[in-house]
Amino acid sequence: MKKDVIISIRGKQELGDPEADVIELTTAGRFYRRGRAYYVSYEESEMTGLLGTRTTLKVQPDTVSVIRTGLSPSQLVFERGKRHVTLYHTEYGSMEVAVSTERIEHALTDEGGTIEVRYAIEIDHVHAGINELSVSVRDA
Template identity: 40%
Template sequence: MKKEVLITIRGSQRNEWGEEDTIELTTLGYLYKKPDCYYLVYHESEVSGMEGTTTTIKIEPSRVTLNRMGKNEQKSVFEQGVFHECMYITPFGMMSLAVHPSEVFIDLTEMGGTIKLLYELNLERQKVSDNFLSIEVKEA
């Protein structure tokens, strides 16, 4: 099954000084249903600062894998309580990026739904921020 969907991404991050940044992005994408998982695929835009990058999100019952390909490349796995490190490749260079999720909430069906991730973000093995990411999927 392949379906065009409207994807709304809301993210916030709070650094060690308590400063908080938020971003919201709505884009068209595709929802694919496979036997054991779903996939969301969309193209990044200028708003996200990653134009020229395609994002694929694999949604399994208890794990979310974010895979970016193009100008920016990254593969992060969000599994509650599991520390995952990857390389983040940008046009400006590579760096080590890691996520440590404390909450992974998935409520997704063929009709749409929500994914919520609460996690600590590390860059070059140093904590950068506490993050919250919400992905809402609706039929287009």
């Protein structure tokens, strides 16, 4: 049941000031289900600064994993009520990133749907804000 889809992504970062940073992106990708997990994947572009990287979201009932392969490999795991730590590689070097997930909601069916994740992020043990990730998947 792999199919071509349009993926709309909205990232919001609250750093404690009145204005939140918002990034929005719409791209073509693939959507499929394997077992109890849904997968959303797309190729990053020069606009995101991750050209040559494929991003895959693996969505399970209480967990969303963001897996990047290619030139900028990484993996972030969002699990309701849990804190996950990973080493994040950039062109400037590696850093420890920890995410503490406050909320995960998704309404995915074989037709598409939505994913919402709200989490606190720390970079090298320093609080770096509260982030929200919203993803919408629809037929191409």
